[in-house]
């Protein structure tokens with residue numbers, strides 16, 4: 268068995284650790300390795316289809332990633348009061364039964380990434396009020412509804428990237444006032460709505476790249492007083508309103524906005540040049556802002572056109588103004604000529620009559 272002999276060779280320098288492992292052998296679940304008097308229980312990639320029963324009560328870290336779990340049953344972790352870190356990534360988990368995570372009051376990190384979750388149970392956050400970091404990326408979630416995140420008062424990092432989320436309920440983030448990182452990249456959001464991020468005064472990083480966002484409502488970013496990075500690459504933005512970004516009252520915020528189908532016109536140029544003049548805002552990838560429309564500008568960078576777009580507009584305004592003025596002058600001249608003609612005619616008429 269080459270793999271176990273390889274494991275032995277790898278474990279050789281860890282003999283003291285192995286000794287500890289042997290000591291706590293009775294407590295360690297089958298197929299798993301336990302370290303540090305069972306504080307760390309490593310059950311990675313053991314083709315486990317069920318969560319082992321005999322996890323020692325003092326376990327601080329439980330790693331079950333890379334197994335074949337398809338669900339987490341109610342009370343699976345009962346009695347594990349000391350658990351701080353639970354790693355369940357890279358399984359095939361589709362279902363979290365109600366109370367699946369109960370008794371994990373002190374859990375600080377939960378990793379459920381790379382699974383097959385389509386929805387979160389309503390009581391998902393109920394017993395997880397100490398949680399600081401939650402990874403749910405690379406699942407199949409379509410929408411996130413409000414009760415499921417309601418008790419995450421201490422959550423700092425929430426990763427929901429690479430799901431299929433097209434809608435977030437209005438109040439879904441209302442309890443998450445300590446959130447500093449929210450990753451929603453790689454989803455299907457269409458609009459960033461006013462009111463979604465009202466309580467996120469501590470949010471520092473908001474990643475929304477690779478969604479389908481074509482509209483950021485004017486007040487959507489207003490509450491984000493601590494924002495340092497806003498990722499909006501790879502969306503469907505054609506235009507921006509300056510006011511949306513003026514509402515970002517931060518000390519320094521970097522914006523990433525490339526890979527959007529920008530319509531390059533004077534308006535867009537103006538918005539970017541105004542953003543450029545706001546000291547605390549910086550468009551990090553301005554050099555990569557590429558026009559999608561109008562067709563004659565497709566593929567060109569906005570930066571390469573500098574102020575030409577507005578110049579062209581000024582020129583066309585001038586041309587129109589001059590044309591209109593000429594037309595007016597022409598009309599006036601014509602009218603004057605007509606008047607004179609009429610006068611001449613009537614003068615002639617009256618002269619004729621007088622004769």
Ligand SMILES: *[C@@H]1O[C@H](CO)[C@@H](O)[C@H](O)[C@H]1NC(C)=O
Pocket residue numbers: 312333334357381
């Ligand atoms: C998931 O686990 C399998 C084997 O268990 C491994 O080959 C694969 O690289 C893992 N993927 C991730 C993203 O960790």
Ligand SMILES: *[C@@H]1O[C@H](CO)[C@@H](O)[C@H](O)[C@H]1NC(C)=O
Pocket residue numbers: 433455457479481503
């Ligand atoms: C993306 O947004 C557009 C509207 O801007 C909508 O018509 C389209 O269906 C959306 N696509 C997806 C995949 O949600």
